[in-house]
Amino acid sequence: MSSLETANSYFEQAADVMGLSSNMRTLLKTPLREVKVQVALEMDDGHISTLIGYRVQHDKARGPMKGGLRFHPEVDDDEVQALATLMSWKTAVVNIPYGGAKGGITVDTHKLSAGELERVTRKFVDEIHDVIGPDKDIPAPDMGTNAQVMAWIMNQYEKFHGFNPACVTGKPVELHGADGREEATGRGVAVLTRTLFEHQKRDLAGARIAIQGFGNVGSFAAKFLCEMGAKVTATSDAHGGLVNEEGIDIAELIRYHDEHKTVKDFPGADAVSNTEILTADVDVLIPAAIGGVLNAENARDVRAQYVIEAANNPTEPEADEIFEQRNILVLPDILANAGGVTVSYFEWVQNRQHFRWELDRVRSELDRILAAGFNRVVTIAEEKKVSLRVAAYILGIGRVGRATVLAGL
Ligand code: GLU
Numbered sequence: 001m002s003s004l005e006t007a008n009s010y011f012e013q014a015a016d017v018m019g020l021s022s023n024m025r026t027l028l029k030t031p032l033r034e035v036k037v038q039v040a041l042e043m044d045d046g047h048i049s050t051l052i053g054y055r056v057q058h059d060k061a062r063g064p065m066k067g068g069l070r071f072h073p074e075v076d077d078d079e080v081q082a083l084a085t086l087m088s089w090k091t092a093v094v095n096i097p098y099g100g101a102k103g104g105i106t107v108d109t110h111k112l113s114a115g116e117l118e119r120v121t122r123k124f125v126d127e128i129h130d131v132i133g134p135d136k137d138i139p140a141p142d143m144g145t146n147a148q149v150m151a152w153i154m155n156q157y158e159k160f161h162g163f164n165p166a167c168v169t170g171k172p173v174e175l176h177g178a179d180g181r182e183e184a185t186g187r188g189v190a191v192l193t194r195t196l197f198e199h200q201k202r203d204l205a206g207a208r209i210a211i212q213g214f215g216n217v218g219s220f221a222a223k224f225l226c227e228m229g230a231k232v233t234a235t236s237d238a239h240g241g242l243v244n245e246e247g248i249d250i251a252e253l254i255r256y257h258d259e260h261k262t263v264k265d266f267p268g269a270d271a272v273s274n275t276e277i278l279t280a281d282v283d284v285l286i287p288a289a290i291g292g293v294l295n296a297e298n299a300r301d302v303r304a305q306y307v308i309e310a311a312n313n314p315t316e317p318e319a320d321e322i323f324e325q326r327n328i329l330v331l332p333d334i335l336a337n338a339g340g341v342t343v344s345y346f347e348w349v350q351n352r353q354h355f356r357w358e359l360d361r362v363r364s365e366l367d368r369i370l371a372a373g374f375n376r377v378v379t380i381a382e383e384k385k386v387s388l389r390v391a392a393y394i395l396g397i398g399r400v401g402r403a404t405v406l407a408g409l
Pocket of ligand 1: 066067068069138139140141142143169170312337338340341342344
């Protein structure tokens with residue numbers, strides 16, 4: 001199933017419970033603008049590579065549009081559109097004053113030199129600078145992009161529009177970035193996992209956790225969950241997986257990953273395949289990599305009782321249904337990974353006020369916002385007797401829908 005079919009299927013499930021008219025469904029699902037551009041790049045060896053870049057701006061009823069930029073070989077129209085709609089619901093679930101957007105370039109960054117990555121980024125900004133901006137649409141990191149890429153985006157945008165660091169978030173701390181932005185998505189995943197356990201009257205201390213993906217989100221989630229007393233017994237990246245029933249030493253693994261750029265062959269654990277991580281014998285499964293990894297083929301083999309969606313769109317609807325039948329509780333992406341965009345919002349606020357917050361303030365404001373989103377979603381799930389995912393969609397779609405109706409067309 002495509003990413004867009006997955007996102008639409010969850011939208012329709014919530015819209016059915018809400019009793020939304022078909023006209024309203026079409027209005028809310030249709031993106032405001034889709035931009036697709038040529039990104040022509042001169043490679044270091046002199047040959048020309050022609051890449052395709054995307055920016056989909058889905059909805060701006062609640063504020064400027066917001067969402068990451070993904071540089072990955074699987075980026076296409078369908079995926080970017082799906083992820084843009086998820087951003088509209090996500091910003092609404094945590095009630096920050098943004099709409100939703102997403103962008104990307106179909107490229108394998110592992111095959112680019114640093115110079116090529118910089119040129120591709122700047123060329124992309126040349127093509128889209130007039131449709132983005134601090135009051136229009138604010139990009140941020142996603143898979144394959146990082147603080148350095150955001151610094152180049154800011155610098156290139158400012159060549160056209162003048163000083164304006166709020167035009168992009170996730171920047172380096174030394175260049176108008178926010179303390180706590182880099183850790184925010186992973187830390188939010190850990191905080192929400194703990195909140196879910198508290199709500200279930202279970203102790204997170206000693207809980208066994210599997211995390212698929214050890215990039216920015218997976219590694220910070222692992223670090224904070226360990227600090228909270230949980231045990232990460234399985235993890236992986238695109239090159240392979242690791243299992244250690246006693247708990248992997250995450251501080252060591254982070255050091256190993258910094259040096260080798262992979263978790264593969266880490267001496268403190270046994271090697272398994274990347275996909276075996278999904279069916280590991282654990283209490284909590286955290287997909288923190290690409291979309292669509294939990295599907296009809298493997299959902300019956302998942303042994304965790306909780307799935308925390310750190311990745312965007314990791315669960316296909318068939319798997320979601322199987323999890324519901326099997327009483328596996330899923331904390332959906334549009335809440336579980338909303339820590340990143342929430343701290344992006346704090347960065348944007350700080351840039352606009354020219355006032356820097358301390359890390360403690362960033363963390364405590366983030367915790368407050370995530371707790372409010374969690375409580376609201378749980379209340380809707382209990383009242384309407386629906387899953388946490390359908391409840392989160394009801395909350396997000398409801399807030400976007402009300403803003404749309406109040407403003408008028
Ligand atoms: N790419 C992240 C997401 O999917 C962060 C977006 C942002 O900070 O704007 O939520």
